[in-house]
Amino acid sequence: MRIEEHAREIWTCNHCAMCTGTVVDEGGFYKTCPAFEQLRFEDNSPRGHNIMAFYLLEGSLKYSEQVANSVYNCTTCASCEEICKPMGNMIAQMGGSALKTLLPKLMRPLGAELEPIQTVAILEAMRADCVDYGFQPEPLKKMAESIEKNYNPYGAPHANRAAWAEGLDITQIPDTVLFVGCSIAYRRQEIAKATAKILQHADIKFAVLSDEWCCGSVLLRSGNVDTAEKMIRHNVELLKSHNVKRLVTSCAEGYMGISKDWPRFAGELPFKVMHISELLYELVSGGKIKFKKPIKSKVTYHDPCHLGREMGIYAEPRAVLKAIPGIDLVEMYPTEHAAGCCGAGGGVKISNPELALDIGTAKIPFIKETGATVLASACPFCKTHFVDVMERAKEPIDVKDITELVAESMGV
Numbered sequence: 496m497r498i499e500e501h502a503r504e505i506w507t508c509n510h511c512a513m514c515t516g517t518v519v520d521e522g523g524f525y526k527t528c529p530a531f532e533q534l535r536f537e538d539n540s541p542r543g544h545n546i547m548a549f550y551l552l553e554g555s556l557k558y559s560e561q562v563a564n565s566v567y568n569c570t571t572c573a574s575c576e577e578i579c580k581p582m583g584n585m586i587a588q589m590g591g592s593a594l595k596t597l598l599p600k601l602m603r604p605l606g607a608e609l610e611p612i613q614t615v616a617i618l619e620a621m622r623a624d625c626v627d628y629g630f631q632p633e634p635l636k637k638m639a640e641s642i643e644k645n646y647n648p649y650g651a652p653h654a655n656r657a658a659w660a661e662g663l664d665i666t667q668i669p670d671t672v673l674f675v676g677c678s679i680a681y682r683r684q685e686i687a688k689a690t691a692k693i694l695q696h697a698d699i700k701f702a703v704l705s706d707e708w709c710c711g712s713v714l715l716r717s718g719n720v721d722t723a724e725k726m727i728r729h730n731v732e733l734l735k736s737h738n739v740k741r742l743v744t745s746c747a748e749g750y751m752g753i754s755k756d757w758p759r760f761a762g763e764l765p766f767k768v769m770h771i772s773e774l775l776y777e778l779v780s781g782g783k784i785k786f787k788k789p790i791k792s793k794v795t796y797h798d799p800c801h802l803g804r805e806m807g808i809y810a811e812p813r814a815v816l817k818a819i820p821g822i823d824l825v826e827m828y829p830t831e832h833a834a835g836c837c838g839a840g841g842g843v844k845i846s847n848p849e850l851a852l853d854i855g856t857a858k859i860p861f862i863k864e865t866g867a868t869v870l871a872s873a874c875p876f877c878k879t880h881f882v883d884v885m886e887r888a889k890e891p892i893d894v895k896d897i898t899e900l901v902a903e904s905m906g907v
Contacts (some may be wrong), residue, residue: 496621497627497720498548501613505548508612511847514541514575515850525829525861527578529836529854530843531691537563541575541614548617549623557858563630566621568850571716571841572800577832579611622718630896631718639719644709647677648845657705659684663691669702669737672766674730674753677709678875683818686875689902690745690771696907697783699774701743706733712743712752712801724760731761737752745771745898748840751806770802772873772899776811779818787906789821792893794900795867796824797858797881798834799874812873812897819904825865835861837872839880855884862892869893871900 498505515537517527526532531540537548543568550556573792625631631639638648646653659680679687694701708730714723734742744750750770758764778784796816802808809831816824829835838844838854862870870892872878881894 496551497623498552498617498643501548501617502552503621504617505545505552506614507544508542508549508614510542511553512542513578514614516540517578524526525833525835527574529570529572529574529838530850532857533850533853534568534878537851539546539568541569541618544569544621544782545612548621551621558624558630559629559631562621563625563632566618566625567632567635567717567841567846568843569618569631569841570800570836570838570851570854571615571618572836573615573804574800574833574836575614576611577804579614619716619718620704620879622716623720624718626718626720634845635717635719635842638842638845639714639717642709642714642772643722643884646715646726647681648709648757649677649681651681656707657703658678659687660691660703663688663695665691665698665703666693666700667702668700669704669739670835671699671701671738671741671743672734672737673701673703674710674742674744674749674788674876676744678879679715679746682894683875683878686745686878686896686898689896689898692907693742693775693778693784693894693898693905694743696905697778698860699778704737710746710749710752710757712748712756715752715756716748716840717846723756727760731757731764735768737793739766741767741771743771743774745873745875745896747802747806748876750848751801754806754881770806770808770811770873772802772808772812772815775815775897775901778816784901786818786820786904788904790819790900790904791821791870793823793865793867794869794871795824795827795865797827797837797860797862797870797877799834799872800834800840802873803834804832812871815897815901816871817852819900821904822900824866827861827865827867829861837877837880838884839876844876844880852884852887855880855889859884859888859890859892863890867892869895869900871895871897873897
């Protein structure tokens with residue numbers, strides 16, 4: 496069983512339930528686990544999953560369809576790990592998300608760890624076991640089969656992957672590659688076009704590789720490890736063959752997968768990996784982006800789980816939004832390290848779309864409380880899902896990616 500790799504973590508968890516449904520206003524947390532808040536059964540909580548892992552490991556529980564139904568109701572938002580961090584809430588009170596993100600990096604070289612129980616890694620190992628034993632939910636199995644055949648989860652022809660770039664006259668200089676990703680290439684092409692136009696007008700020479708495959712992140716989140724490894728190795732070899740020095744992506748999940756997962760399977764990467772919000776911050780700070788048109792809107796920013804909690808990127812997208820003339824950026828509660836999940840992650844939008852919508856809908860009151868008319872994010876999954884959420888709830892809140900707002904203000 497793959498969970499055997501996490502035996503120490505599984506045995507270390509003391510099942511305190513802080514990760515399940517805690518409200519800790521001082522640390523910014525409101526009802527920690529979004530799936531548990533909707534389903535209200537312990538087997539759909541982080542603590543419940545860790546208890547199940549314990550019994551699976553020691554043999555008194557066996558994998559089954561019932562176990563699979565439970566472990567696939569997690570969005571892998573990592574809110575459980577955030578509240579599990581030792582002294583985490585005290586650190587957040589002292590210095591917010593910036594200090595909470597920085598402190599472990601400073602203390603690790605000194606031999607001091609401030610690491611939580613790796614509940615998401617345990618859960619993903621349980622999902623990988625479910626795949627091995629044949630208990631993966633059918634919609635996710637079909638998704639994995641599509642990626643194996645078409646190199647994307649949507650069943651779209653691979654030949655159409657770069658169709659969005661037609662007419663944009665991209666220079667195709669591969670020192671910098673824009674790794675578009677499946678969701679942006681096939682479902683959120685407006686993000687791809689906005690990103691490309693911004694880079695062109697900032698005089699960034701870049702290439703788009705038509706033979707990029709799925710980054711593999713959604714496969715790993717759903718337990719399809721072997722197929723994910725195939726995707727990752729192809730992409731790394733492709734990028735190496737072009738002597739790429741910098742890879743830029745506008746996808747939060749892709750950025751996390753490339754940064755954290757690719758080295759696990761393909762070794763140290765010979766190129767720098769950047770999320771578009773980091774590059775935009777550099778360009779804005781360096782005066783290479785010129786804004787021409789004010790956007791007179793009250794905007795609130797939704798932190799993508801895989802960009803914020805997983806990768807510690809909070810300041811850059813906010814700084815970019817604040818730089819856009821006319822935007823009044825207002826924070827919602829909870830925010831940054833404690834931000835509520837959109838509901839789409841971890842394959843839940845595929846395997847349990849109603850649960851995903853319910854989780855997203857639960858965030859609407861917090862969005863409306865800010866008075867914002869625009870919800871901005873930096874993830875194609877978050878945008879797609881919140882568009883669906885607002886349509887179902889009939890809420891007139893516009894959902895935008897930060898690249899779209901930057902491009903609009905630049906007039907490109």
